[in-house]
Amino acid sequence: MGSREADKAIAAADNYNKLLKSRGMRDDIRGMSNVEAAKSADVVIVAVRYQFAIETLQSVAGELDGKVVVTPIVPMSKQKLCAYTPPSEGSAARHICSVLPPNVRVVVAFQTLPAPRLADLDDPMGFDVIVCSDDEEAKKVVMGLVSDLGDVRPLDGGGVEEAKLVESLTPLLINLAIKNKTKPLSIKFV
């Protein structure tokens, strides 16, 4: 886990490890700076808000050569309900691709996993996760990681061009939970 301030990542990792240990699970999450995290990772998941995404990626771009970079990022605004507000590039994923070296293997995934559901280790899940990339091998790597989550099915959503169809699911899920007074919702294709 990386953070702009390594101390914060270390403290968060400690908390996660305590939770994992209490359940008899492997407790080897390590906290560090963003640069160290990018350097030591094979797959980098950029789990930051859209407004900080470009700055964060640029601060670690030197460590991303040839690596898989996963964007779960969604540009959105909220008034009474949420709206999808993509940049002029067409999607956050396209914007991210435009600021990274061409050999970075960008993959779009995890837009429809609500954080509180993922954080609840007792949630039965049963979700689908759509994965998009122009790099078929990188897409397969991330589809494998999705399967590792448990009862979660990875689905191929196409290339980076299709990212906007996936990114716009997040405001939809938030709106449905608000209007229908449900728990945070995820998605399943039937």
Add this chain to the structure above:
Amino acid sequence: MGSREADKAIAAADNYNKLLKSRGMRDDIRGMSNVEAAKSADVVIVAVRYQFAIETLQSVAGELDGKVVVTPIVPMSKQKLCAYTPPSEGSAARHICSVLPPNVRVVVAFQTLPAPRLADLDDPMGFDVIVCSDDEEAKKVVMGLVSDLGDVRPLDGGGVEEAKLVESLTPLLINLAIKNKTKPLSIKFV
């Protein structure tokens, strides 16, 4: 059922009635011209392609005063995969609202019901259908019609402003079925 040519609607209605009768179900679907259909309906479902939607609605606009008009319409283009291609109004629904008298009660629904699944009377369904409208009473009418379909859950998706989040689900569903070689897919929120 309406058609630009009443004969076509009559023939289609005959076919549906035969199917219904063979299953011991009520066989009283009637075919007629679009104008007659709009005139005799309380709720009008505009099940035509986006490219014909405005022209079709304008041809029956005189019959829609105060009525509920449901749009399942999605503007999209297809090359290798499908893309959502909304007009400058922001969505097909907004475009439709802009050409109808203000007292027509526009409701967005049924974008995620694949026609072949709906046509298969043995399909177990288990879908969700998102319904959006700025007219809460009209929204409730259509959510009731959704429930009448069987094992289908209506969900409130907000107003016409939110229509684009729903319309963009259709190209996503088509792409997922193509890329993952599945049957035509619908959606469920879990």
